[in-house]
Amino acid sequence: MKTYEEYVESMRDGRVVYYRGEKVKDITTHPILKHTIRFLGRIHHGYGLSEQQVKDYFFTHPESGQLLSKFYIVPKSSQDLMDRFQVTYNFTKDSLINIAHIGSDMFTAMQMVAVYMGDEYAKRAQAFSNYLIHNNPVLAGAQMDVKGDRGLRPSQQKDPDMYVHVVDENTDGIIVRGAKTHTSWAYAANEILVIPSRAMGPGEEDYGISFAVPANAKGIRMICRPAIEMEATKLEMENARLRTSGHFTEAMVIFDDVLIPWDRVFVYKNGAVASQLALAFALNHRFTAVSYRACLATFLVGITKLISEYNGVAKVSHIIKNIATLISYAEMQKVCAKMAAYECQIDPKTGIALPNPLYTNLGKLYSNLEHMNAKEAVIDTAGGMAITAPGGEDYMNPELRKDIDKYLAGSNVSGNDRFRLFLLLREGLGLYGGLEDVGELHAEGSIWPSVMELWRGYDYADIKKTILNFVKD
Numbered sequence: 001m002k003t004y005e006e007y008v009e010s011m012r013d014g015r016v017v018y019y020r021g022e023k024v025k026d027i028t029t030h031p032i033l034k035h036t037i038r039f040l041g042r043i044h045h046g047y048g049l050s051e052q053q054v055k056d057y058f059f060t061h062p063e064s065g066q067l068l069s070k071f072y073i074v075p076k077s078s079q080d081l082m083d084r085f086q087v088t089y090n091f092t093k094d095s096l097i098n099i100a101h102i103g104s105d106m107f108t109a110m111q112m113v114a115v116y117m118g119d120e121y122a123k124r125a126q127a128f129s130n131y132l133i134h135n136n137p138v139l140a141g142a143q144m145d146v147k148g149d150r151g152l153r154p155s156q157q158k159d160p161d162m163y164v165h166v167v168d169e170n171t172d173g174i175i176v177r178g179a180k181t182h183t184s185w186a187y188a189a190n191e192i193l194v195i196p197s198r199a200m201g202p203g204e205e206d207y208g209i210s211f212a213v214p215a216n217a218k219g220i221r222m223i224c225r226p227a228i229e230m231e232a233t234k235l236e237m238e239n240a241r242l243r244t245s246g247h248f249t250e251a252m253v254i255f256d257d258v259l260i261p262w263d264r265v266f267v268y269k270n271g272a273v274a275s276q277l278a279l280a281f282a283l284n285h286r287f288t289a290v291s292y293r294a295c296l297a298t299f300l301v302g303i304t305k306l307i308s309e310y311n312g313v314a315k316v317s318h319i320i321k322n323i324a325t326l327i328s329y330a331e332m333q334k335v336c337a338k339m340a341a342y343e344c345q346i347d348p349k350t351g352i353a354l355p356n357p358l359y360t361n362l363g364k365l366y367s368n369l370e371h372m373n374a375k376e377a378v379i380d381t382a383g384g385m386a387i388t389a390p391g392g393e394d395y396m397n398p399e400l401r402k403d404i405d406k407y408l409a410g411s412n413v414s415g416n417d418r419f420r421l422f423l424l425l426r427e428g429l430g431l432y433g434g435l436e437d438v439g440e441l442h443a444e445g446s447i448w449p450s451v452m453e454l455w456r457g458y459d460y461a462d463i464k465k466t467i468l469n470f471v472k473d
């Protein structure tokens with residue numbers, strides 16, 4: 001796992017992965033899933049990056065001498081979080097796809113809360129950290145349970161396996177059962193980190209657990225979400241696949257009585273620490289969300305501005321408003337991410353810096369709520385060609401390319417150049433767009449949890465006092 005080649009080799013370890021109903025023999029040669037390995041290799045090993053990009057996104061760990069992603073720098077200050085924002089933002093920009101480093105978001109939260117479990121757990125977390133800095137495993141983060149009836153608590157479900165829980169323990173470790181779902185790139189990870197998806201109450205101790213487990217452990221099987229297949233365009237097929245359908249999918253990870261050795265158990269039957277972990281991870285991950293989403297939103301600004309120019313409507317008033325809507329969408333998220341880093345909170349026991357909850361949730365909620373408005377601004381500007389442009393094969397046919405060049409010409413732009421922009425837009429809106437719509441609304445948490453965090457966490461005292469001063473006799 002230390003190098004990209006070792007990582008690829010490590011994927012041939014007997015893991016049980018299903019794709020479109022079939023068991024995958026070797027994910028490194030699978031026509032779709034192999035792209036995930038390249039994508040993760042890019043993030044974890046610098047695969048395919050320039051020398052400068054490797055310098056920008058990696059560092060040599062002082063203890064192990066291992067080249068590691070800068071995402072593994074455990075933030076201890078406002079500046080560390082600001083750097084993390086910038087790395088997420090820039091890496092997303094360089095990749096034209098979101099870089100949501102869930103592994104490090106969860107790793108940092110686990111490192112922090114294990115200390116609250118006591119010395120033995122803190123030692124285990126430290127040992128896992130040593131393993132990470134020496135071996136550079138690719139981590140997936142599995143928080144979301146399948147949850148069954150959302151109106152019921154874990155302990156009230158008809159089937160107790162709706163939330164991952166411990167069913168037995170022995171001298172070797174604990175036995176866990178249940179299923180996590182939506183887990184990004186779990187099938188191509190070396191290790192899956194597992195944490196609770198909600199606060200656990202009294203009587204729910206069996207659900208208050210957290211651990212790390214190799215993706216090929218006995219009893220784990222994974223069912224991948226079918227990747228969104230690209231239209232069969234020959235135009236930049238491999239690049240397009242890297243950006244969209246093939247970059248990664250999510251999986252349902254089923255734990256069928258899996259043994260977790262004690263040294264990989266970081267929280268055990270402790271509802272309070274389990275809740276602390278669920279919240280700390282969510283906060284880290286939402287900060288990541290706002291950081292990459294700010295960048296994704298700038299792509300919409302760029303594409304829409306170019307289209308408005310190509311279509312000759314750049315100075316039309318409602319198009320100007322559309323562009324301003326998109327700029328606000330992008331820059332508001334950037335402001336929230338920077339403020340979250342600037343006004344961070346330092347955990348008193350570990351010195352780990354946590355992003356400011358108010359600005360993190362504000363940015364994430366804004367990104368949830370404004371996503372559809374942003375899309376409307378893009379589509380209104382682009383017109384129907386956002387979806388109806390000819391395909392990549394048409395462009396590859398010399399006869400049809402002449403037609404495309406002539407009939408898709410716009411304002412001071414050739415038909416071919418305008419066509420290529422529409423192809424990128426269709427990829428983003430139509431093919432990848434459905435995934436992005438659901439992702440922007442649910443990945444890194446749905447709307448409601450951020451609403452509740454704002455409502456619960458807001459400091460009302462000062463402003464209530466001010467108001468009361470005005471109205472008192």
Ligand SMILES: Cc1cc2nc3c(=O)[nH]c(=O)nc-3n(C[C@H](O)[C@H](O)[C@H](O)COP(=O)(O)OP(=O)(O)OC[C@H]3O[C@@H](n4cnc5c(N)ncnc54)[C@H](O)[C@@H]3O)c2cc1C
Binds near residue numbers: 439
């Ligand atoms: C593309 C993508 C990638 C993801 N990657 C990961 C990953 O790598 N790891 C991971 O752990 N998760 C991942 N997620 C999961 C993500 O965190 C969840 O989708 C999100 O938290 C919502 O949970 P859910 O999908 O189960 O929806 P649900 O919980 O079913 O929510 C649907 C609706 O019901 C409401 N609701 C549900 N329960 C209650 C309740 N008790 N009270 C009030 N309202 C309720 C919600 O607010 C929402 O409006 C990913 C999701 C997506 C879309």
